[in-house]
Amino acid sequence: MREISHKLAFAHDGKAARYGDVFDPNNGTVQARVALGDKALLDRAVEAARAAQPAWAAVNPQRRARVMIAFKALVEQNMDELAHLLSSEHGKVIADARGDIQRGLEVIEFCAGIPHVLKGEYTQGAGPGIDVYSMRQPLGIGAGITPFNFPGMIPLWMAGVAIATGNAFILKPSERDPSVPVRFAELFLEAGLPEGILQVVQGDKEMVDAILDHPDIAAVSFVGSSDIAHYVYRRGVEAGKRVQAMGGAKNHGIVMPDADLDQVVNDLSGAAFGSAGERCMALPVVTPVGEKTAIALREKLIPAIEALRVGVSTDAEAHYGPVVTAAHKQKIENYIQMGVDEGA
Secondary structure, three states: OEEEOOEOOOOOOOOOOEEEEEEOOOOOOEEEEEEEOOHHHHHHHHHHHHHHHHHHHHOOHHHHHHHHHHHHHHHHHOHHHHHHHHHHHHOOOHHHHHHHHHHHHHHHHHHHOHHHHOOOOEEEEEEOOEEEEOOOOOOOEEEEEOOOOOOOHHHHHHHHHHHHOOOEEEEEOOOOOOHHHHHHHHHHHHOOOOOOOEEEOOOOHHHHHHHHHOOOOOEEEEEOOHHHHHHHHHHHHHOOOEEEEEOOOOOEEEEOOOOOHHHHHHHHHHHHHHHHHOOOOOOOEEEEOOHHHHHHHHHHHHHHHHOOOEOOOOOOOOOEOOOOOHHHHHHHHHHHHHHHHOOO
8 A cells, every 4th residue: 555654855655553534535445645743753754844044044035936937847847746646635526626725836936926024124223323223034943834735735734934044844634635735845845945844754643742842943834724723723833833824714605695606606505615615715604685585596506516526536527526535424414404494
C-alpha cells in the first residue's frame, strides 16, 4: 500500500509509530496510509527551520518574489497531475480540483508583488529633531494547520505569504488528503526555495498540540471547524503566539421577491453542491421573502437539483463527486433525517 510521509529538511526514513488511513472517496476503500508525526519530529523540523530562516530573511524581497513566480509557473506546468492527485484523495471533480489550486495561485501572484507591500513608512519632523520610520521584519517561524476541504488553496494562502515575507513555515495539512501539500513543497524547492524554509509535517491532534505548544513557533494560522478554531486560538495564545484561527462559516442567503429566480437557482445549486458542499461558502440557509417567492423558487429549484449529475471524481460530466469519507456521508444523511423528523 502507498505510504505518504512528511517533507522535511533532514534525512528521515518516513516510518512512524502511528499511521492514518487515506480513503478513496469514490469507493470508500483505503488507498494509502499517512505517517502521523509526533513532538520529537516537530522539534527536529523547527530546528531545521530555525537554522535556515535567518539567511532567507536576508535575501532581498525581489529575489524572494522571483521564487514565487517560478513556483507559480511550476504549478501551472504540473496542474493536471496536481488536480488529479487532489481529486483522488478529496473526491471533488477535476474541474473543482483545478479551481482549488488556482485560487491558491492567486495568493502566490499577490506574493510576487511583495516588495511593494513590505515598504515601510517615514515621517520627517514628527517632533523637534525627531524623524519617525517603520520597518517590517519577519517573525521567524510560522506554522499552518489546514482543513481537508481545500487541500490546495488554503496551504498556499498561508505558506506563500509567510515565505515571501522572509519567514520559515511548517505546514500540517489534513491527514485525510495529505499529498498535494507535499508536492507543493517539492515544487517550491525546484523553484529555488532553500531547504528548511517550507516543511510539511503530517499528523493529527498530537501534532497540532505540539505546534501550538512549541516556544520557537511565533505564529499559527488555522482554518477548520469553529470548535477547533476556539481551541487553537486559546492554546496558541496561552503559549504566547500570534494566532489566526478561522472557524467554519455559515452563510445565509435572502431571496427578494424581485430576484431573477433563474439566476438564483443557478447560484444556489453551485453553492450547495459545488465540491459536494464541502466548503465554507456552501450556503446552508436560504430564506425567500414571502410565500409567493418561496413557492416560485421551490418550483424551479427542485427540478434543477434533480438534474444534477453525481459521479466519480474523474467523471468529466459530473456536477459533483463524492464526499471525502463514508463518515462524512453518514453525517449528511443524519442531517437530512433530522430535517425530515422536524417536518421539512
